[in-house]
Structure formats: structure tokens, C-alpha cells
Amino acid sequence: MATIEANEPRRKFLLTATTGLGGIGLAAVAVPFLKSMGPSEAARAAGAPVQMDIDRIAPGRLVTMEWRGKPIWILHRTDEMLASLGKHDDLLADPSSSQPQQPDYARNAARSIKPEFLVLTGICTHLGCIPVFRPDAGAADMGDDWPGGFYCPCHGSKFDLAGRVYKNVPAPLNLEVPVHRYLADGSLFVGEDEKKG
Secondary structure, rough: OOHHHHHHHHHHHHHHHHHHHHHHHHHHHHHHHHOOOOOHHHHHHOOOOOEEOOOOOOOOOEEEEOOEEEEEEEEOOOOHHHHHHHOHHHHHHOOOOOOOOOOOOHHHOOOOOOOOOOOEEEEOOOOOOOOOOOOOEEEOOOOOOOOOEEEEOOOOEEEOOOOOOEEEOOOOOOOOOOOEEOOOOOOOOOOOOOOOO
């Protein structure tokens, strides 16, 4: 009887150790299995939709994600940024977005579904360079009429905070708005819109 009681702590230790190792083993098997259920890198490159939680993007911030090997920008515009959009249409080459650089649901002054969120492909329409985000209105090196936006330092193309191209710059078209939709949980889905989803 004394031997059984003396082995009780050892049994508990062995049971706890076995359970712990079993849990680690289960996690080691489950993680790769669950990852295999998502789209592969090849599928993502081929155009599988990608998802991002946009609730964490602070107003005024630009974040970048990748879709089809291209940078996708998500800009959380402030009220001041949105208010600036209609004040410089005379400086833009295509202020009403008449060229097919966006889905129909983004053919508006904000070029977006939700005005506060702008979704763009971050590639200049001139030669495929990557513009830089220059939100600083009236920047001395951009000119007094600069309301903030995107600037391509390679050849000098300028785009406003809706991705619309300025007149008399090398880029011929507005920045592209990719197909996208919003999910009920506050996520952005790029690569698929309501018609396809």
C-alpha cells in the first residue's frame, strides 16, 4: 500500500508530461494542416483574394499589402483629407474618373466604397514605378497648391488623395483601384467584389 501512495506523485507527473507533450504534438500537426487550407503562394500570386483587418489603421495612415505581386495601398483618410478632394479638380487630368481605372462602385469623387478608406494599386501608371505617400499639404518642394497625395520621384507624376492624376505630368491615367469589398467584421477583401463574392 505504501508503494502505491509513494508512486502517486510520479504518476501525476507522468500524466501531466504525457498530456503536455500530446498537446504540443497536436499543435505541431494542426498548424501546418490549417495553413494548407489557405491559398498557396502560387495561388496568391495568380490572384487569389487577400484579406486585411482595417479597423486597426489609424486615420491618416497608409498601410501596404500584397496582391498578385503588386503593392496594394489602404489609406484611412481623415476628414481634412476628404474635404480637400473637391478643391483642385481643375488641376487634374481625369477628375471624374472617366477612364476605366476603377470598378463602377468606385467611380465617385472619393474613388472608394467607404469614403474614409481608399484602396489603390501602388504602381504609377507611367512606367510602373512606386510613388511615395506625401500627405503634407502645401509642402514647399511640392508647390503651394499641393493638397497632399502621392508623388512618383522617378519622373515627377503626381496624384491626389483619391489617386487621381494631375495634368501635365508623365503618368497618363489615375492610379488603379482594384476590385474589393468589405466584410461585416471590418475586414477588407481585395481581389473579389460583391458580384463575384
